Amino acid sequence: MLNLTMNSQAGIGYKSSAQIARRITESWGSENLYCVCCNNPRINSTKTNFRAADFRCPGCNALYEMKSGKRWDENRVPDSGYASMMNALTSDRVPNLFVMQYSNNWTVRNLLLVPSFFFSPAAIEKRKPLGLGARRAGWVGCNILLSKIADAGKIRLVKDGLAEPIDRIRSNYQRIRPLARIGTEARGWTLDVLNVVERLGRRDFDLTDIYAHEGEFAALRPTNMNIRPKLRQQMQVLRDMGFIRFKGRGQYRLND
Template sequence: MKFGFKEPTTSYVSGSQRARVWTEQWVSEWLYCPNCGNPEILQFPANLPVADFYCPRCNDQYELKSQKKAFGAKLANGAYATKMERLRSASNPNLLLLSYDATSASVRDICIIPKHFFVPEIVERRKPLAASARRAGWIGSNILLSRVPVSGRIHIVQGGIVVPRENVLEQWRQTLFLRAQPAETRGWLIEVMKCVDVFGDREFGIDEIYAFEPMLAQLYPGNHNVRPKIRQQLQVLRDSGYLEFLARGRYRRIQPKNL
């Protein structure tokens, strides 16, 4: 796989405009669909409100965000109301995060966050724009990347190195069970998955997960039965093949086969 970007056929004064064209061309030419394995994804016509690319086989959609520096804990996104509405639709896009080296015009990292990790809890409502702003009252959103579990950040390129395709597809398949979960319960599952992340691939006990009870109670103040809710999520994760049940109250995260 090549990492260099082609020079855009149209001249752009802005470096950000040039980078946008470079990155979009690169994704069009080299990226495959991690949802179904189709060897290409296609670009939508310009100026669609959310998605940038789609897979012609499975119809999954992708929103591309690219920048020179590494992505941090949160990512500025579009209008809050539009984002929340899109979360409830089947066409909600997966998120492509691409960081590049401007000097060499090459890809440094590509990480995909599957759409089934997008729940209301990871979308932050920004303050309305001031009355003096051109779009006074407009309310934007931030994607809280820090709220996404490790299993929800799938690297296709990392540090300039291509991750084998079979690894990417296996990681993707391992969390597809989330798409079948009702939207109102997925947030809890994802938060418990984040707690499981702390243990890596080592065995852990139910009491160790209970240590996260205060944090989960703060996230969900309306729930006064946090421990039973934790046990319920562990059972779903076990039945979905995400966790291995070892003995009474003992679990281990099942690592993707190719990793």
């Protein structure tokens, strides 16, 4: 089980509150976080200006980024540059993402992990360019829209101050891992369809429930004229990966 108390001493010697928080959360991560992709009990801080990620697993080389703060917003997490994010997405180089909330007395309140292969372009929101007065005027950042990421891809290591057993976290990860084998472009479809299925809010549904969201898919892919066949194909992919079951006659059931 994770130790949820952070060592505030790690922030001593740093001036700005952002630097202090970064130092304390990073130090906690490198002492407590474990690799979800393999059985390694630790992940190492990448420390010096390695821009691609904050932690690396010494066992399997999985990369992890961590965004943390006192606020908890399950809809939107500010991330880095929009262009570099979209680039990383197309070339399948997005790190796994930890989103953490901590309290005023430096204890971990919430911690969730979005595996690298759960990001789709639909979950990346372009921000307005920074104004002329800013140090990096014109720079365009992005937000990660957690609300557009399927629930299966939000693994909760800590929820409201309670840590989940490590075994359960790793088995949740293994269950969704087959998605990583699909190429990035096809995977975007699978993830968006899975998100729609989950948002229906019920276990049993049919093809017309999915077709009702045809407009959303069309808006994301204006050049695609074959949305419905694609949606049917994605139902098969979700079935083959164990997310849903076919009950016959266009009826489906979401698996636990």
